[in-house]
Amino acid sequence: MSAERRLEGEAGSAQERLRDHLSARNLRLTPERLLVLEGVLTREGHFDAEELLEHLRRSNKSVSRATVYRTLDHLAEAGLVKKHHFQEGHALFEHVHGRDHHDHMVCDRCGRVIEFVNDKIEALQEEVCREHDFRELRHVHQIFGICSACQAVEKRAPNASPHHSGHA
Amino acid sequence: MSAERRLEGEAGSAQERLRDHLSARNLRLTPERLLVLEGVLTREGHFDAEELLEHLRRSNKSVSRATVYRTLDHLAEAGLVKKHHFQEGHALFEHVHGRDHHDHMVCDRCGRVIEFVNDKIEALQEEVCREHDFRELRHVHQIFGICSACQAVEKRAPNASPHHSGHA
DNA sequence: GTGTGTGCAAAACCTTTGCAAAATA
């Protein structure tokens, strides 16, 4: 299956999922909401609201800032995107539709985001919840530090950093 | 050792630690900074900047809002408090001086914060970092969901919640 | 028609900052 077809397929079922989520709440699948969904699905990695807004404007698919924020919330509630708070006061989003659960390492130097999965940690987490009779709904597991590339740079030039482009 | 004496002891060495941290940076251990430290050490559990500010005002140990924020940052850098972002745009602090590392579960209903420690998770985390050649500096591990008490309430009255006082 | 959705601009939120005066080494 080509990347293109896969994207279409995902977009199709993502749209279904959004439609279902909205109609279950007597909300509507508007053109604006579809534009936002489309924009989200074509973003790669982690992006912020402003970047998405800009992308939509450049693509002549402009919607208002308010609509972007409001729709991102709907998408998050529908389980189509995840909202991350790696740094305070600045949310990043990633689309997670059709993707497996994963957690994140974030480089303090270059901002690079590395995904990781560890089933043992997930299992232990469940155990912890059972012990406390706590019903987990979601979790945030982020490891902050210095990525491999930045460590290498620091060894060579103790002050520079491999300026990572954007928020991958 | 009584609770009182223990607090004095902790306050004493916390003050030392702050003094060392500041003097190493050519900064001063001012009366205002001491008032903030004192206020922090007498808070229990998790509190926000505004609550601390109010507490200081009520105790006739008033300092400005700016000083509270600035000092909390110093305390965090000195390793005396930790700053948490359980919800976006609203930081909570806890004093961690002389306390062991722990992570948190946060109840979505009542806001209660439950601490947990799991050495196996910590070890696995280190393993994950090694695998990615990532140098961990700190991590955030938060589990969100419904605490035991709120689950019980939900069973009885599917809409109420045991309004938890403050952010313990 | 009644309820939703949109866009705009203004507001809200917590937090940080500039600045002049005060305090400290």
Added chain:
DNA sequence: TATTTTGCAAAGGTTTTGCACACAC
């Protein structure tokens, strides 16, 4: 005296909101 610190109020950046108009069922 040279720095640092304080308090105030104003600014900051992201996100949310009120409202009038437009749209959908």
